[in-house]
Amino acid sequence: MNRAALIAQIRRKKSFLCVGLDTEWSKIPAHLLETEDPIFEFNKAIIDATRDLCVAYKPNLAFYEARGPQGWLSLQKTINYIGEEHFTIADAKRGDIGNTSRLYAQTFFETYTFNSVTVAPYMGADSVQPFLDFPNKWVILLALTSNEGSSDFQIGLQDGALPLYEKVMRKAMTWGTPENLMFVIGATHPDKFADIRRIAPDHFLLVPGVGTQGGDLDALCQYGLNQDIGLLVNASRGIIYAGSGLDFADKARAAAQEIQSQMAKFIK
Amino acid sequence: MNRAALIAQIRRKKSFLCVGLDTEWSKIPAHLLETEDPIFEFNKAIIDATRDLCVAYKPNLAFYEARGPQGWLSLQKTINYIGEEHFTIADAKRGDIGNTSRLYAQTFFETYTFNSVTVAPYMGADSVQPFLDFPNKWVILLALTSNEGSSDFQIGLQDGALPLYEKVMRKAMTWGTPENLMFVIGATHPDKFADIRRIAPDHFLLVPGVGTQGGDLDALCQYGLNQDIGLLVNASRGIIYAGSGLDFADKARAAAQEIQSQMAKFIK
Numbered sequence: 045m046n047r048a049a050l051i052a053q054i055r056r057k058k059s060f061l062c063v064g065l066d067t068e069w070s071k072i073p074a075h076l077l078e079t080e081d082p083i084f085e086f087n088k089a090i091i092d093a094t095r096d097l098c099v100a101y102k103p104n105l106a107f108y109e110a111r112g113p114q115g116w117l118s119l120q121k122t123i124n125y126i127g128e129e130h131f132t133i134a135d136a137k138r139g140d141i142g143n144t145s146r147l148y149a150q151t152f153f154e155t156y157t158f159n160s161v162t163v164a165p166y167m168g169a170d171s172v173q174p175f176l177d178f179p180n181k182w183v184i185l186l187a188l189t190s191n192e193g194s195s196d197f198q199i200g201l202q203d204g205a206l207p208l209y210e211k212v213m214r215k216a217m218t219w220g221t222p223e224n225l226m227f228v229i230g231a232t233h234p235d236k237f238a239d240i241r242r243i244a245p246d247h248f249l250l251v252p253g254v255g256t257q258g259g260d261l262d263a264l265c266q267y268g269l270n271q272d273i274g275l276l277v278n279a280s281r282g283i284i285y286a287g288s289g290l291d292f293a294d295k296a297r298a299a300a301q302e303i304q305s306q307m308a309k310f311i312k
Numbered sequence: 313m314n315r316a317a318l319i320a321q322i323r324r325k326k327s328f329l330c331v332g333l334d335t336e337w338s339k340i341p342a343h344l345l346e347t348e349d350p351i352f353e354f355n356k357a358i359i360d361a362t363r364d365l366c367v368a369y370k371p372n373l374a375f376y377e378a379r380g381p382q383g384w385l386s387l388q389k390t391i392n393y394i395g396e397e398h399f400t401i402a403d404a405k406r407g408d409i410g411n412t413s414r415l416y417a418q419t420f421f422e423t424y425t426f427n428s429v430t431v432a433p434y435m436g437a438d439s440v441q442p443f444l445d446f447p448n449k450w451v452i453l454l455a456l457t458s459n460e461g462s463s464d465f466q467i468g469l470q471d472g473a474l475p476l477y478e479k480v481m482r483k484a485m486t487w488g489t490p491e492n493l494m495f496v497i498g499a500t501h502p503d504k505f506a507d508i509r510r511i512a513p514d515h516f517l518l519v520p521g522v523g524t525q526g527g528d529l530d531a532l533c534q535y536g537l538n539q540d541i542g543l544l545v546n547a548s549r550g551i552i553y554a555g556s557g558l559d560f561a562d563k564a565r566a567a568a569q570e571i572q573s574q575m576a577k578f579i580k
Contacts, residue, residue: 066412106408106415112388112423113381120380137408139432140374141459141525144334147374155380164407166434166454168461186434191409193436196483197476202468208476215464257409 045131045159046180047223050248051272053099053129058308060273061300062100062133062250063090064280065122066107071285073292083111083118088125090284093297097304100276101126102133102250123156131276132158133184133250139164139171146174153181160184162228162250165212169219176220183225187213188240190230190253213243222246229268231259231277237267248274254303255282261303265310273311279303313399313427314448315491318516319540321367321397326576328541329568330368330401330518332548333358333390334375339553341560351379351386356393358552361565365572368544369394370401370518391424399544400426401452401518407432407439414442421449428452430496430518433480437487444488451493455481456508458498458521481511490514497536499527499545505535516542522571523550529571533578541579547571 054060065087072082079085091101103122108115126132134152138161139145145163152161153175160182163172175183188198188209198209206214213227229240231253240249249268253259254277261277268275279299287295322328333355340354347353359369371390376383394400402420406429407413413431420429421443428450431440443451456466456477466477474482481495497508499521508517517536521527522545529545536543547567555563 068415104408104412106406106412106419110415110419110423113384116381116384137432137435138374138405140372140405141457144372144374147336147378151374151378155378164405164432164434166432166465167405167457167459168464168466170459170461172461189409189435191435191438193438193440196436197434197470197480198436200470200476200479201472202465202470202476204469204472208465208468208470211468212465 050099050131053131054273055311057096057099058311059097059099059304060275060277060307061098061303062102062276062278063094063098063283063300064135064252064278065090065101065103065284066280067284068107069111071288073288073290075290081118081121083108083115084121087118087122089293090296091125093293094283094300095130097297097300098130100131100133102135102278104135104280120156123158132160134158134161137162137164137186139167141167142170142174145171149175149178153178160226162186165216169215172216172219176224181224183220184250185212185216185225185227187227188229188233188236190232190257190259194230194233210243217244217247222248226250226276228252231264232257234260234263234267237264241267241270245270246272246274248276250276250278252278255279261306269310277307315516318367318399321399322541323579325364325367326579327365327367327572328543328545328575329366329571330370330544330546331358331362331366331551331568332403332520332546333369333371333552334548335552336375337379339556341556341558343558349386349389351376351383352389355386355390357561358564359393361561362551362568363398365565365568366398368399368401370403370546372403372548388424391426399428402426402429405430405432405454407435409435410438410442413439417443417446421446428494430454433484437483440484440487444492449492451488452518453480453484453493453495455495456497456501456504458500458525458527462498462501478511485512485515490516494518494544496520499529499532500525502528502531502535505532509535509538513538514542516544518544518546520546523547529574537578545571545575
């Protein structure tokens with residue numbers, strides 16, 4: 045999916061919501077555990093309940109890997125079920141030497157046909173470039189993450205000048221373009237969004253940490269939005285585990301609806 | 313496997329060689345492609361040919377993921393076949409927010425029973441700690457990697473003081489101990505090993521980049537060895553693809569033997 049199609053979808057749905065499919069076995073409602081593929085059945089119900097309210101889905105790979113080979117089958121079925129309308133993100137946080145990153149890219153872009161993959165920047169240019177080499181696919185690079193540990197290295201000043209996350213962004217902007225590169229910026233840093241928009245006015249930002257992790261949507265929209273919206277705001281647990289009974293999908297829809305309504309105010 | 317058992321194995325075998333099982337489909341000898349599980353059959357032959365010459369095996373997960381669910385079955389069979397004698401490393405370079413890192417740790421330590429997993433430090437303490445919480449398991453943290461991109465961020469001075477890789481090491485040494493934490497230091501930086509031993513005199517270092525990537529074993533041993541040896545030197549392509557015909561395992565053994573002979577000189 046290219047940038048124009050993503051923006052068109054956002055404007056049409058008045059939503060820049062990404063639903064995180066962090067499907068944990070222990071949180072699947074009991075009545076689904078008797079089905080042949082509980083993870084897929086759970087995802088299918090969540091997707092059916094939220095399809096018109098969100099523009100992207102983001103399975104976190106940890107939750108699928110943890111189930112062994114069956115988890116990858118569940119992932120494949122989930123991706124197929126999502127289809128072409130939504131932007132899909134493999135939240136994998138991969139990154140390795142060049143020939144290895146190339147294989148990871150093939151896996152997520154070709155074997156599993158994701159539109160994008162999250163990549164960790166620590167290993168530098170040749171660990172990221174192989175992902176950018178795939179036409180019409182996206183890298184979503186970790187810059188300033190939502191967790192407490194983001195303060196350990198990401199905000200330290202590098203070479204007496206820029207915080208590491210800014211150096212990562214500025215370097216990466218020489219590797220990719222707003223057409224194939226986004227950044228992960230946690231919603232738990234609302235004070236940083238004005239700065240980040242000065243660094244990268246045009247790039248989309250994937251913003252985790254709204255809801256369970258405490259990020260505030262209005263605060264980040266105030267400085268994070270650009271003329272093309274430019275944000276994908278992810279919510280995972282706050283939506284998919286809004287309920288735990290037979291009506292879990294209705295509860296998930298209500299939670300997604302609430303976020304989408306807040307978002308609609310910002311989309312003219 | 314604990315530190316004492318690893319050191320005892322190194323002294324017994326006069327080897328600190330780790331064989332990287334980066335098993336690429338396109339490089340599997342033709343006669344194995346007709347078997348039911350070519351990746352496992354290749355690994356099995358390599359393991360049989362090198363078992364007495366090395367102390368560790370390191371499958372790089374990218375090569376297994378790329379084969380879909382079948383790749384994970386091949387990985388499981390490989391781990392089972394390696395058995396208890398060797399130190400096993402899941403070269404996965406994972407790292408995510410806390411609840412997600414915990415799942416990755418479960419996957420590699422419990423589902424696949426690896427002794428250790430490589431972890432990327434960018435997301436900080438709470439992305440690494442869940443791996444360290446598993447008793448008798450190891451984190452091998454990326455510090456100074458072997459690839460060209462290691463110069464993009466890892467050697468930049470943080471807060472006017474330490475290169476990022478050194479800050480990563482010093483912080484991580486407050487999270488883990490020489491009993492459950494190692495560092496990845498690329499063999500392509502032989503000039504850095506003296507410094508690194510001043511930072512971390514006791515920790516084991518996993519050293520990739522010997523052979524195909526150009527690292528020199530004698531140079532890194534000169535400064536990298538400590539009183540407990542303290543090095544695991546990895547070779548992947550230089551060993552497993554030393555041959556490509558019916559005798560590929562013999563060629564792999566010869567390549568491993570050559571490295572082990574060099575290593576034996578350093579072990580009294």
